[in-house]
Amino acid sequence: MTRLFNEPSAFADEMIEGFAAASARWVTAVPGGVVRSTRAAEDTVALVIGGGSGHYPAFGGLVGPGIAHGAAMGNLFASPSTQQVYSIAKTADQGKGVLLCYGNYAGDVLNFTEAQERLKAEGHDVRTVLGVDDIWSAPVDRMQDRRGIAGMLALFKVAGAAAERGDSLDDVERLAKHVMTRTRTFGVAFGGCTFPGADAPLFTVPEGRMAVGLGIHGEPGIDEVDMPTADGLAELFVSRLLDEVPEGVSVDGARVVPILNGLGSVKYEELFVLYRTVHRLLEARGLVVVEPDVGEMCTSLDMAGCSLTLLWLDDELEELWAAPADSPAYRKGSVAPQERAEIVVAGAAVEDIPEASDASKAVAATIGSAFVEIANAIDGAADELGHLDAVAGDGDHGIGMQRGVHAGRDAALAAVEAGAGAETTLRHAAEAWGDRAGGTSGVIWATILRSLAGALGDAADVSRVEISAGVDAARDAVTSFGKAKVGDKTMIDAIVPFADELRERIAAGDSLVEAWSHASGVAEEAAQETAALKATLGRAKSHGDKSIGTPDPGAVSFALICTTVSDVLAQDLEEDSK
Template structure:
């Protein structure tokens, strides 16, 4: 369990601050994460990596010569926000382009893609390579759906070495994709990790049993078996990974890099006992082992587990794998001396402007700010339960993420309201804060909801029930387009669609907003409860299939809870006929 913390909600920020102080030889802190503290004499392509915190040395620990140029560091097990990625990538760019690389998780894809689009629009040349090494998370013919786990290090190392060698962005991207295509991983766990402040692990494994095919965010395993001996585990690892070889690879005569990764609580001595057999089995299969790695390479807090990654080399990949690298969390060989640099980030006020607003819109802005405070309190009260239902087939952080986002939205909305903002601006400030502090898929989606509803309300025109209904319907459409989910996929969409449709129908029938909102909330709550009968088909719960049956979707449940809380604030809202 995690024993040392102050405020659990501040853990990631405090950890990042302490890491940057401890690793000042390699990194310097910028808004959103860290970038290198040194630079080569000539500019290079910038490799920017990132993801949720809790995986050290990924991701900040892999910033340094021969590896990444920057790392966007999100909250615990939650993707960094688009603003964080944008800030880090912009600070790291040396004028030769930026390669973004990260594990293939929905929240990361949403936020990194938003940041990439923004940077490209500003004239930066930005590309992306997703890491998809986890063989258990999707079948071989759907590799694009696979998660990124310890194979992150492989892709980052190859791309970083290519950039350090002076290659252009086309070649750095090509080699990162090539490395990903030749990397396969498989992980197991004997017990789940415990988040700071939590009183129970994200998942538990029965005594004497082992979860097979787990992710690195506390997702439970896809299968469960008896714990084997160290030799038996090595045999399981190698047999599974030799079942699926990359195109063009034959085991006999190949050169392979094994990475045996501890996930947090399995110690180096245990890993060496396992690796003894891994090495022997690869040798007996006819492969030549090249520069293996054994240790903590991509962790999951204090998870008791480990994973094996195989990188199948060719001449080009072998040269890059052997190239020197120097970072706080991973070192190889001796890098050439580099000059110390200090990145100066433009600290101009990043807050959205607050323009003029009508009296009615300012009054509604006050109501919205009050409602956001109520929402934050309601989510505080429900956080443990939301986490519990998320642990069944997900990573258990939904309650924490909703707390972080709603707290930030509450504070930003209050500041905007007190400054005289209208309804649209209050919601825009709340949306930006929710996304930035929560990160993850839910952070991106809730930001989209608040921003879209705000656009419909405006700051100057009269606020009517019809405007509210139109805004909610537009938000529902935006969420579906944003996350690509539809009704029946067991996501928040299962609740937001009936809410929007019912609200529109009730308003069209002439009902007052408070009454229409209450009816729509009833529909959302019923829909959220009914998700218990569905099988998850999207998000992190997708790979756990049948395990999600009997438990409602946490995103749908929290959406309905927010709607019920907001209803009380809207009953007496001004000018909403």
């Protein structure tokens, strides 16, 4: 369990602050994470990595000469927000382009992609290569669907070394893609991890059993087997990984890097006992072992578990793997002299509050009141939302929703106080929610609020038709960028019926209060009906069958927000009638 913390919601922020203070020789804290505190004599391509916190040394511990130039660090097990990724990448860019490398998870893909598009629009040359090394998360013919776990170290090391030697962005990108085609990882767990302040781990493994095919975000394993001895686990690791030798590689005489990774609470001594047999088995198969790594490379808080990665080398990859590196948590050889860098962080633009009509200000006041009640509702449901998410995901949905809605509430109330109209109030709330929450829910709710804002405006009266049109726009925007559809067991299963019912009721002549109330009931029913579905998208997709019987937490939280807004609208109507 996690024992040392203050306020659980502040854990990641305080961790990053302490890490940066302890590692000032390598990194400097900037909004969104850390960047290198030093710079080489010549400008290079910037490698920016990232993901949720809770995986140290990934991601901040791998920032330094020879590896990454910056790390976007989200909240525990939650993707960094679009703004965080944008801030780190823009600060790290030396004019030679940026390569973004991160794990293939829905929230990370959404937020990193939005940041990439924003940077491109400003003239930065930005590319992406995803970590996809987990052999249990998808079959080999669907490698693009696999998760990134501890094998991402190979991706970061090779791409970072290529950038360090002065390769072009085209070549760094090519090598990053190449190393992923030759990297395979298999992980197991003996027990789940526990969030700071939580009273139980995200999952448990029965005594004498072992979960196989786990993720690094507290997700349960895809299967369970009897607990083996260290030798038995080594045989399982090696035999399964050798079942999937990369195309074009002949096993006999092949050069391979084993990376034996502890996930948080397995001791180094245990890992060495395990590696003893891994090494012997690899050599017995005719493989040449090159510069192995044994230790903690990508953890999952205090999870009891480990993984084995095999990186299949060629001459180019071997040179880059062996190249010097110097970071807080990973060092090899001797790097070229570095100079202290002058870090220039672009300040956030201060947005003026545009003029708004009295009618729009009145709607903004209702929006502020709604945010207050929504925050109260989410606070009351956070534990249950986390439990729903832990069934087949990572258990952070309740925490993420709390962080997002609190930030959105505070931003909305500040905008109302400054005299903002409905559109400006919602836009301020959207940016604050997305930035603070991160993860999939953060980017989705930021999109919902921005879409609704665009339909309301600051000047005109806001009618029920505009509100319905805004909800339709939000539905379309979320389905467009997330690619989810009804039946995938996501928030879309509640958004679509809510939007459809609201539009139909308003077209039939219902008042906004009546229409919203009916639509909220439909959303709530649809959210509960997701219990019968199998997850096909997001982190839960690798554990789809385990999600059957439990409603989708995103759909449940969406319905909860809709019903809360319905209560606020009804209360406003009651007060107006007095």
